[in-house]
Amino acid sequence: MSERVLRADARRNRARVLAAAEEAFAVDGVAVPLDDIARLAGVGAGTVYRHFPSKEALFRAVVVERLEQYAEEAQELIDSEAPGEVFFGYFLRVIEQASRNRAICEALGGASGPAYEDEAGDQFRKNFGILFERAHKAGLVRADVTCDDLRALMVGALAVERYAPGRPHLVRVVLDGLRP
Known part of the structure; x- marks a missing residue:
């Protein structure tokens, strides 16, 4: 357009x-x-x-719109006084929401890289990374986990949620693995 x-x-x-x-x-x-x-x-x-x-342009627009929403939500949480609670809660919400949307799962999982690599994807990763870094600096995330590890962990948590719907404790197991 x-x-x-x-x-x-x-x-x-x-x-x-x-x-x-x-x-x-x-x-x-x-x-x-x-x-x-x-x-x-x-x-x-x-x-x-x-x-x-094209259908790809429409798909991209849908994914970009959702990533913008995720980035905006993370931005609103950045200055929270409870960095661990905010990081883990946000991570869980993104997984729960994205797991119900195959398009977002494909984008976050890399099946449709251009949308995730767009400015909206950059802003989402940046804001999510800030939430992670704040929790990390507060000692609430394992020292051996890096911000670069988040995408792989997110893809894994999405797979757990999509293949075992209605069993949210499994995603919490993944999140608990992030804790020191």
């Missing part, structure tokens, strides 16, 4: 397409047909293509 200002109806249609795409991608990942997304949004396929030139 270009940087032009959209008419109100075009903005509404774009928002409807993004919401429908997030819902569809959450279930089927990038495999969902664009026609299904258009139908779910209540618009024609042409409307989808006017806003997003």
